[in-house]
Amino acid sequence: MANPNQEIKFTKLFIKNEFVDAVSKKTFPVSNPANEKLVANVAEGDKADVDLAVVAARNAFCRGSVWRNTDPTARGTLLNKLAALVERDSDIIANLIVLENGKTFANAKVEISRFAQILKFYAGFVDKYYGKTIPVDGPIFTYTRKEAIGVVGAILPWNFPVIMLAYKLAPAIAAGCTIIVKAAEQTPLSALYIAALSKEVGFPDGVINVINGFGPTVGHAIVSHLDIRKVAFTGSTDVGRLIMKTAADSNIKKVSLELGGKSPLVIFEDVDIDEAAMVAHNAIFMNHGQVCFAASRHYVHEKIYDEFVKRSAALASMRKVGDPFDADTDQGPQIDEESMKKILHFVDLGKEQGAKLETGGKRIGTEGYFMEPTVFSNVTDDMSIATHEIFGPVQCIIKFKTVDEVIESANRTNYGLMAGVMTKNIDTALTFANAVEAGTVWVNCYSAGAVAAPFGGYKESGIGRELGEEGLSLYLETKTVAIKLPYKN
Structure with a gap:
């Protein structure tokens, strides 16, 4: 209790x-x-x-x-x-x-x-x-x-x-x-x-x-x-x-x-958008975004990008932030003031560098370290929010066109902890899984860990x-x- x-x-x-x-x-x-x-x-x-x-x-x-x-x-x-x-x-x-x-x-x-x-x-x-x-x-x-x-x-x-x-x-x-x-x-x-x-x-x-x-x-x-x-x-x-x-x-x-990690989640155009948006939502906002393997870069195919952004923003805006002892709370506070300031700094950088703030982006209240669930669209690979580990509830959505392009983007990082891909095409899924530089790859799911499965990362992860x-x-x-x-x- x-x-x-x-x-x-x-x-x-x-x-x-x-x-x-x-x-x-x-x-x-x-x-x-x-x-x-x-x-x-x-x-x-x-x-x-x-x-x-x-x-x-x-x-x-x-x-x-x-x-x-x-x-x-x-x-x-x-x-x-x-x-x-x-x-x-x-x-x-x-x-x-x-x-x-x-x-x-x-x-x-x-x-x-x-x-x-x-x-x-x-x-x-x-x-x-x-x-x-x-x-x-x-x-x-x-x-x-x-x-x-x-x-x-x-x-x-x-x-x-x-x-x-x-x-x-x-x-x-x-x-x-x-x-x-x-x-x-x-x-x-x-x-x-x-x-x-x-x-x-x-x-x-x-x-x-x-x-x-x-x-x-x-x-x-x-x-x-x-x-x-x-x-x-x-x-x-x-x-x-x-x-x-x-x-x-x-x-x-x-x-x-x-x-650390800056894990990619790649979403192709053949998915169920509602399902994909929910998987992506949980993959970044779980534990208030304070997860080393959080999917902090969401690559979404251009054919479904606008609709995916719309649904992601809606999910984030409905997320209840508050007392962690309350059974209805989805998200409690960040760990401390230093972490909160770091997250807000990256939010400012995202806006300054041209990303579009769809929802959130602010501290909640003056007591405790509560942060609005935040969604950015129009993110590009060179932006600070796409290259640095924010360790907070900040979703970054990036548009892509082709499999080869997104594999190159996914690997364009010093990290290599986890990765995810969502598609109904098994060839696409295996091509990505085999090419991405990550210790674990989840297909049509995220954070499906098992005690018997090894956990760790490539490169600086x-x-x-x-x-x-x-x-x-x-x-x-x-x-x-x-x-x-x-x-x-």
Whole structure:
């Protein structure tokens, strides 16, 4: 049940299965983006706290520890139990997400369901990864082993605080790693609550640790720490570059990066326009436009362009923006003032550079960070709104004529996270799907993700793939063992 007065139980750091103050005793505020009011003051970690968490995680992973001697089946059982407790407390966690993030309560519930689904998937994978025997010349028996990489760091974004936690936590635990999580400074409350549940489940001390704080302090300490062997990050491309450089300058730790996007959705003239307009609407306005893989460039065939624009503007104007705890609300606030100012800046650039503002484009009210759903037509590939990641509820509609033209336009970006195409012609769909530079291509749908399907991007949209079997491989090393035999066959 939605409850804007949800009690805040956990505000400290979580190290070695205990909630503790930061070494510095500092705290920082978490505010509600719907009304800008204080939700809670939480402990502010720093390098000293990361060092303590690493010691706990390293001891939990050391040879002979309880965790290293936990059978794969038992690891799966712990993941399943954690999923069950998250489902049990789904209303509590959803309320925390709404308070710290501003997404609607209904969407927060969906996010929690997804968290549980991911944990259950990897709980079933704990005994399904293994090495191989390799035929080699001579009297040598050669085989490979899959081994947990060790202590890993996870740096999370604020837009999907619980789902992104699952993306990192579930495969890391399934592989047998220990983990230190840095939740986004805007959204630590849901991660801390789940950390408390992990203790209730019975995870050994030090396996899961959560350090609240900021990127330049906690994030940097995680990425630069010599005893952390791998870092998983979801966030902006600019920060991803910093993480790669810092990881290289420390111990050349492995990194996986899920970064920005400017994903195209291409709509051909043979579609049902009402259906296409609704798919496109949801593809950009979901989660208030705060989605890395949002379809933020809509390419529409010239034969249906004007009608598509008309229907898209109508859908956007009907979208209800307001209290995220209200069951009738479609769109809550943006995350913070900085994000709001960035979106409004791009709206101004769109108008200045010649795009036509069909609807929206303004902030709503003076309390909270509410933004009108915005639609631009007459957008061209060279405009700032078509080249930069806005990360807000701004639909950009671009006209095209031919398949070859739109493929070239779709690929004219440094990003390559997702793409979509809508057409009744299978040849057109496959031509586009095979040619577009993107980690995932959706045909006649958008955001049809699956836990078993790899998720990640081309080019500056990242390195590595999360989810599915490939997601587990991010947390494993491959060791080759060669044994000389006393005879030849």
